[in-house]
Amino acid sequence: EGDVVKEGQVLCIVEAMKxxxxxxxxxxxxxxxxxxxxxxxxxxxxxxxLMEPLR
Known part of the structure; x- marks a missing residue:
């Protein structure tokens, strides 16, 4: 929480069906x-x- 991220930046990895x-x-x-x-x-x-867009 609190991190600033750019459009297209990987936020996390979700495992689905291995x-x-x-x-x-x-x-x-x-x-x-x-x-x-x-x-x-x-x-x-x-x-x-939940993200707050950059202005």
Missing amino acids: LMNEIEAKVGGRIVKVVAENGQPVEFGQPLF
């Missing part, structure tokens, strides 16, 4: 909150991070 998928930032901004914790199962479309 494949590792890199999740990239769609926009640049500051990570306000990490919603999904490491090792926690997530559903398609579920938010992983």
Whole structure:
């Protein structure tokens, strides 16, 4: 939390069916909150991070 990321930067890796998928930032901004914790199962479309866009 609090990290500033650029558009296209890899935020995390999600494992799905033994494949590792890199999740990239769609926009640049500051990570306000990490919603999904490491090792926690997530559903398609579920938010992983809350971000504040850079101005």
